[in-house]
Amino acid sequence: MPITSDQYRQIMRRYPAAVTIISTGRAPERSGMTATAVMSLSAEPVRVVCAINRSSLTFAHMERNGFFCVNTLSQEQTELATLFAGRDTRFGEERFSEQHWTTLESGAPVLRQAVMALDCRLNQCIEMGTHALVIGDVLAGTVVATQPPLLYVDGRWAGLDTRLACAA
Numbered sequence: 330m331p332i333t334s335d336q337y338r339q340i341m342r343r344y345p346a347a348v349t350i351i352s353t354g355r356a357p358e359r360s361g362m363t364a365t366a367v368m369s370l371s372a373e374p375v376r377v378v379c380a381i382n383r384s385s386l387t388f389a390h391m392e393r394n395g396f397f398c399v400n401t402l403s404q405e406q407t408e409l410a411t412l413f414a415g416r417d418t419r420f421g422e423e424r425f426s427e428q429h430w431t432t433l434e435s436g437a438p439v440l441r442q443a444v445m446a447l448d449c450r451l452n453q454c455i456e457m458g459t460h461a462l463v464i465g466d467v468l469a470g471t472v473v474a475t476q477p478p479l480l481y482v483d484g485r486w487a488g489l490d491t492r493l494a495c496a497a
């Protein structure tokens with residue numbers, strides 16, 4: 330018997346991931362979503378890839394705008410992670426506040442206090458069923474905060490145990 334979607338979801342709950350907000354657009358038409366399916370694709374050329382649900386508002390806006398930013402959250406930013414995961418009624422521009430957001434090269438929204446941010450031009454979208462692999466060429470990047478990154482595992486926000494940190 331092949332594995333079911335539910336069994337797969339249960340297994341993937343154990344997969345620890347860094348938490349990002351992928352943001353796009355310009356005020357007053359910004360949108361953004363919490364996303365963990367993000368990884369570095371290559372350093373030459375400098376590219377990142379994310380798996381984005383094609384039914385999300387953010388995906389529609391990314392395709393239309395051609396730019397987006399990947400903002401990695403710190404452990405201080407669980408409220409933003411929850412907000413951008415759509416856990417309340419705020420949608421699109423309503424999730425943004427000037428206090429938290431600025432812009433870089435592409436004009437896409439960049440989170441001021443992100444652990445790191447990658448400002449990207451959309452290179453290619455590869456449709457894969459419910460999701461799309463979105464490949465971005467990185468135009469600029471920042472490392473803004475020294476706080477440890479926010480993680481997601483077992484259906485919860487989590488942090489690094491820095492006592493375990495040693496050279497890899």
Ligand SMILES: Cc1cc2nc3c(=O)[nH]c(=O)nc-3n(C[C@H](O)[C@H](O)[C@H](O)COP(=O)(O)O)c2cc1C
Pocket residue numbers: 348360361362363364365366367380381382383384385386387388413414415416420421481
């Ligand atoms: C921890 C966590 C990780 C998520 N990762 C992704 C992801 O990688 N890709 C995705 O399409 N949705 C992901 N989501 C779901 C989106 O954040 C959610 O559907 C969001 O409301 C979409 O917003 P939008 O429709 O305004 O763009 C994740 C949600 C949570 C809570």
